Amino acid sequence: MTTVHIGCGAGFAGDRFDAAVPVVAALAKAKGERFLIYEVLAERTLAIAQRLRRENPDQGYSPFLDTYLPLILADCHRHGIRIVTNMGAANPVGAARRVHALARELGIRGLKVAAVTGDDLLSSMTQEEIRREQIIEGIALGDRDIVAANAYLGAQPVADALATGAHVVLVGRTTDAALSLGPLMHVHGWRGSQLDLLAQGTVCGHLLECGAQVSGAYFPDPGFKDVPDLERVGFPIAQIEADGTLVITKPEGTGGLVSRATVIEQLLYEVHDPHNYLTPDVILDLGEVEVAAIGPNRVRVHGALGKPPPATLKATVCVDAGWLGEGEISYAGPNALARAELAATVVRARCSAIGVHDPVRVEVLGCEAIFDSNNGGRRIRVKANEAGEYRVRAAVRTARRKTAQQVSDEVLSLYCSGPAGGAGVRQHISPQVSTASILIDRARVQAQVKVVAQS
Amino acid sequence: MSLVEVPLHAVAHARAGDKGNRSNISVIPYLPVAFPYLVEQVTEERMRAVFAHRGATGVKRYVLPKLPAMNFVIDNALEGGVNSSLGLDGHGKALSFLVLGEITVRVPVECIPARTGKSER
Numbered sequence: 130m131t132t133v134h135i136g137c138g139a140g141f142a143g144d145r146f147d148a149a150v151p152v153v154a155a156l157a158k159a160k161g162e163r164f165l166i167y168e169v170l171a172e173r174t175l176a177i178a179q180r181l182r183r184e185n186p187d188q189g190y191s192p193f194l195d196t197y198l199p200l201i202l203a204d205c206h207r208h209g210i211r212i213v214t215n216m217g218a219a220n221p222v223g224a225a226r227r228v229h230a231l232a233r234e235l236g237i238r239g240l241k242v243a244a245v246t247g248d249d250l251l252s253s254m255t256q257e258e259i260r261r262e263q264i265i266e267g268i269a270l271g272d273r274d275i276v277a278a279n280a281y282l283g284a285q286p287v288a289d290a291l292a293t294g295a296h297v298v299l300v301g302r303t304t305d306a307a308l309s310l311g312p313l314m315h316v317h318g319w320r321g322s323q324l325d326l327l328a329q330g331t332v333c334g335h336l337l338e339c340g341a342q343v344s345g346a347y348f349p350d351p352g353f354k355d356v357p358d359l360e361r362v363g364f365p366i367a368q369i370e371a372d373g374t375l376v377i378t379k380p381e382g383t384g385g386l387v388s389r390a391t392v393i394e395q396l397l398y399e400v401h402d403p404h405n406y407l408t409p410d411v412i413l414d415l416g417e418v419e420v421a422a423i424g425p426n427r428v429r430v431h432g433a434l435g436k437p438p439p440a441t442l443k444a445t446v447c448v449d450a451g452w453l454g455e456g457e458i459s460y461a462g463p464n465a466l467a468r469a470e471l472a473a474t475v476v477r478a479r480c481s482a483i484g485v486h487d488p489v490r491v492e493v494l495g496c497e498a499i500f501d502s503n504n505g506g507r508r509i510r511v512k513a514n515e516a517g518e519y520r521v522r523a524a525v526r527t528a529r530r531k532t533a534q535q536v537s538d539e540v541l542s543l544y545c546s547g548p549a550g551g552a553g554v555r556q557h558i559s560p561q562v563s564t565a566s567i568l569i570d571r572a573r574v575q576a577q578v579k580v581v582a583q584s
Numbered sequence: 585m586s587l588v589e590v591p592l593h594a595v596a597h598a599r600a601g602d603k604g605n606r607s608n609i610s611v612i613p614y615l616p617v618a619f620p621y622l623v624e625q626v627t628e629e630r631m632r633a634v635f636a637h638r639g640a641t642g643v644k645r646y647v648l649p650k651l652p653a654m655n656f657v658i659d660n661a662l663e664g665g666v667n668s669s670l671g672l673d674g675h676g677k678a679l680s681f682l683v684l685g686e687i688t689v690r691v692p693v694e695c696i697p698a699r700t701g702k703s704e705r
Binding site for chain 2: 172173266267268347350352353354390393394395396397398399400401402403404415416417418419420432450488489490492494498499500501502503506507522524525526563564566
């Protein structure tokens with residue numbers, strides 16, 4: 130009986146750069162088949178990557194590849210720990226070439242690297258064909274330029290890539306769970322018809338995909354939910370047997386916490402109907418799942434049930450969505466709230482006077498504005514002290530960069546033309562991407578595995 | 585049995601996630617003994633009231649007794665979500681604490697964990 134150990138090195142692009150180091154040290158000592166996964170591809174990230182690839186055909190893979198991999202690539206290769214990651218983004222083959230270049234720089238010999246392609250719908254469908262598909266979630270596409278359109282591949286192509294003997298597998302858009310389920314199908318030989326095992330593997334992937342969110346991070350609430358040594362939080366490691374037995378733990382000597390509570394919070398994270406969690410591999414039912422602490426920082430999860438997967442694949446379509454313009458300014462000390470609210474009134478009036486037609490949100494941070502709505506419906510019920518520290522924020526979404534700048538500049542001008550003591554202006558103008566989800570016939574999506582030779 | 589009224593924050597923890605303009609918020613008791621009280625009192629109707637100012641259009645509750653936990657799915661709670669929200673939190677990540685602060689429950693004192701600075705392990 131082989132145990133599969135899967136460690137997670139990142140739960141999003143921008144996660145702690147060196148988190149994988151203790152994970153790799155723990156995996157190096159473990160007996161069985163060992164894998165390290167990185168999940169770095171949010172819905173919008175792919176649109177940015179696709180733009181980079183349009184500008185330079187060698188680019189379009191995750192810029193975080195160079196942040197994460199140099200730290201651990203040599204140790205992983207030395208200890209036989211295989212890496213599976215979606216750092217391929219819009220260019221998995223380009224990413225594979227970059228991994229070869231890194232290996233050369235690090236003096237690593239004999240590294241085998243595979244890329245999974247086929248998720249990019251723009252290479253197999255026209256924009257018009259994509260526009261005709263029914264949108265199940267998100268914005269109407271209209272006639273806006275489609276920047277990226279990618280189907281969520283399942284775990285089988287990942288398993289196929291591992292079957293080539295690759296030490297590093299680079300994918301673009303797959304389900305996050307596929308990064309874990311692929312290795313499990315490869316090692317344990319799980320087949321598409323073994324639905325409850327696929328369900329357990331999907332739970333494993335779901336629990337790992339957000340990094341330390343299952344091992345004590347995104348959890349602490351001091352005095353209520355305390356976690357030791359958060360600054361050294363250990364990223365998770367899952368141990369999975371061929372019969373689907375699943376234990377979540379973390380490296381010895383790290384901070385953080387793996388408890389029933391941390392695991393249950395992550396189990397339901399971004400889940401809607403817990404009886405029907407749709408993936409390309411299996412429909413997961415969490416209704417009978419039980420979570421048990423079996424030792425310090427060791428939690429067993431069992432009872433996932435599987436149903437046959439849907440006939441269609443979900444795809445994310447990204448379109449240009451104009452600009453977000455923001456400006457902020459602070460007021461502090463006696464009567465700060467009144468000065469902040471006067472500043473907000475001035476910005477609203479100015480935006481109207483200069484002819485901004487897009488909706489502008491102007492709010493006072495420090496009175497639970499983050500919970501409020503665009504029309505400030507909650508503000509009137511929240512009691513706030515007159516004295517204190519408040520920050521005024523204005524925001525607009527608009528098709529025109531100029532309008533985004535104008536709204537932001539109305540906050541800037543408060544320095545000399547607003548209430549007393551305005552301080553600390555920050556401005557931010559950023560291009561926006563919006564997304565919609567569509568369903569695609571499986572026959573339209575052909576995943577391919579390419580072993581990429583050293584160039 | 586005498587009951588005390590406390591914020592949900594005293595007896596449960598929660599985590600919020602998003603998909604588009606839809607938020608999901610789990611509500612998990614610190615102590616399983618509290619679960620029946622939460623199922624009875626933390627209803628779809630009360631959750632909908634918490635998000636009325638956001639224009640939420642519907643709430644669906646899923647009860648998972650084996651964990652135990654509840655999962656709430658709130659439609660149109662995110663003012664467009666990351667696609668179009670003008671707020672700071674388009675993902676609605678902070679909304680778990682809106683729920684824990686706004687909703688109160690009436691429970692026996694044994695449902696409230698001793699606050700020794702330790703969570704359930």
